[in-house]
Amino acid sequence: MKNEQVWKNNNRVKTLSFYYNDEYICDIELDDTYSPQTISLEEYNIHADSGEEASFKFEIKDIYKGDKYDDTAITGIIMDFYTPNH
Numbered sequence: 001m002k003n004e005q006v007w008k009n010n011n012r013v014k015t016l017s018f019y020y021n022d023e024y025i026c027d028i029e030l031d032d033t034y035s036p037q038t039i040s041l042e043e044y045n046i047h048a049d050s051g052e053e054a055s056f057k058f059e060i061k062d063i064y065k066g067d068k069y070d071d072t073a074i075t076g077i078i079m080d081f082y083t084p085n086h
Contacts, residue, residue, distance in 0.1 A: 009068035010066040010072065010073065011066040012032055012064040013060055013064075013072060013074060014029070014064050015027050015028065015062035016028045016058045016059065017059040018041070018057075019056065020046050021054055022057070025046070058074075060072060
């Protein structure tokens with residue numbers, strides 16, 4: 001998200017398919033907004049025990065069309081896990 005004009009000129013992610021340890025979990029619908037978005041996956045009981053490896057995959061399923069370019073990028077994904085009793 002270099003700036004709002006670059007954001008508007010490029011495709012933006014509308015729908016992501018989310019996979020945890022190669023298992024499909026859900027589709028995530030994103031708003032067409034320049035602001036960062038937060039999605040809670042708490043209802044899916046996704047967790048990793050201390051020292052346990054886990055893999056995550058996000059697949060772009062749908063986009064909001066950009067005004068100028070036909071490419072799609074994700075600036076970043078930050079994952080924050082709730083760890084009960086810690």
